[in-house]
Amino acid sequence: MPTSGAVASRGRGRGVDVRIGPGRGRRRRIPLSVMEWTGARYADAPTVELTIWIDSSAEHVWGVVTALEGLPALSDELQAIEWCDGATTPEVGARFVGHSEHTAIGTWSTTSTIVECAAPTALAWAVGDPDDPAAVWRFSLERVDGGTWLTYRAQLGPGRSGLTPAIEKMPDKEQQIVFGRLREFEAGISRTLSGIKERAEAICG
Template identity: 60%
Template sequence: MEWTGARYADKPNVEVKTWIDAAPERVWELVSDVTLMPGMSKELQSVEWLGGVGRPSVGARFVGLSRHESFGEWETTSTVIECEPPKVFAWAVQDPDEPSAVWRFRLEPENGGTSLTQWMQMGPGRSGLSFAIDAMPDKEQKIVFVRMREFERNIGVTLEHIKKLAES
């Protein structure tokens, strides 16, 4: 686990990796099914593909409803920006040209199983965190640090869920 960047404008990112005793194709089925993600997250409440899309492809869009004790409830629309089965699946939150966040899964065959990495980057577009930073600009680095640690923990939990499902 690691994360870099201290200010929002630096586009801080975090990356967590795990090894799964399952083929990349099996792991791909799980990471590319965004409708499974709410069951693996305290924050993400629901996800729904838009426009009758049932599986991921570049340009496909989905809506996610999230909830956080400090930020309340919010809805975002994400666009798939990378989709290479069974290697990479990524999406941009809100505007794909100026996303509030980018999320990516990378899968690589390793030791008869799969090395799975989940990565996320905040910004460069504004997000809910931007409002907290606007209200307390002197605390920006602390706000970003705390949120990145949350993302790191949450990604770890998500990867454990994926590992458990893939290996069962």
């Protein structure tokens, strides 16, 4: 079985099909080792995702993933999460406020809505307006031979976000701005997946 950390990332539409790890008789789309230049614009709602093998059951991984209040400890940017309207766990329609910090942007808060929650296979939330989100984040879990493939995916836009003013100020730099943010997402996703792997495998250890 795989023993490495995050398998790496890809921009939307990039990747290679290989046979690897548990279930290697099937073809899996494995991301490229380094996200390449995509040239995407904000309105394209570009995405980046990473996948990691976790030597733990999907139920254990799901328990870690759905403890959203634990995510800030695995992130350089996200500082805290507070549930809204009496919610305490993810379910479709539940909302939470995320407090974030970035050296180039400062501090800000956003309200997110759970838009998908199917135990133990998928959890997703939209940042801002669910119908026109600033971003969409999604965990997907796949059981394989007693372990779990965990994929964490981020979609940027298409709704207004903290990136929008920078693009409006420098429209000729839009593609570079978008790519830079995707690379930041990539780094954050990698750290989060590694932390989830450590937590989930500790439950079994």
